[in-house]
Structures are given as C-alpha cells and as structure tokens.
Amino acid sequence: MLNTNATNFRKNMFSLLEQTVKYNQPVQITTKDGNAVMISEEDYNGLMETMYLNSVPGLVDEIKAAAAEPLEECVPENEVEW
The missing domain is CATH 3.40.1620 (YefM-like fold)
Structure with missing residues (x-):
C-alpha cells in the first residue's frame, strides 16, 4: 500500500x-x-461481493466442507457433454 x-x-x-x-x-x-x-473499483466490487457471500447463512461452512473433500470423492450431479 x-x-x-x-x-x-x-x-x-x-x-x-x-x-x-x-x-x-x-x-x-x-x-x-x-x-x-x-482502492480501485475492481477491488471495491470484490470486497462487496465477498461481504455479500459471507452474509449468506451457511455458505462459508459449505465452501470449507467442499474444499476439504477429496477430489476423488466428488461426483458431478449432471455430467456435461462437450
């Protein structure tokens, strides 16, 4: 800074x-x-988005739980065909 x-x-x-x-x-x-x-508008918008996402009940806990899950155990709900 x-x-x-x-x-x-x-x-x-x-x-x-x-x-x-x-x-x-x-x-x-x-x-x-x-x-x-x-700060830049880009940084400001990022801070506002982070604050909003942190205000959603349970979202942070879900993200942390998903990050801790081994990749091998992840199963896509709907497979996408490219």
Whole structure:
C-alpha cells in the first residue's frame, strides 16, 4: 500500500489514481483529522461481493466442507457433454 499525505495526494493525484486503477495498488491518504484509503473499483466490487457471500447463512461452512473433500470423492450431479 502506498502512503501519502493530503498535500502530496493533491499534487500527484493523476499518477496515484493511475497506479490504483492499473495495478490495484491501494493508497493510504493521511490527514490530521484521520486517514482514508483509495482502492480501485475492481477491488471495491470484490470486497462487496465477498461481504455479500459471507452474509449468506451457511455458505462459508459449505465452501470449507467442499474444499476439504477429496477430489476423488466428488461426483458431478449432471455430467456435461462437450
């Protein structure tokens, strides 16, 4: 994560935005009143999706149980013919 203060953020805003968007590099902006973090829209959408999926009752437990199941024991419900 890049760190900068509000003054430097204003001076370098385009460059910092470009790094955030192109390379998903978060930027922490510090001020005397507190801090903020700038993230890409892609990262934001990923966080929102993760929060939503974690809010579905039992879904995390099902995913963990499925991940622990040996691949040999997995049986597809409907086989797909390509």
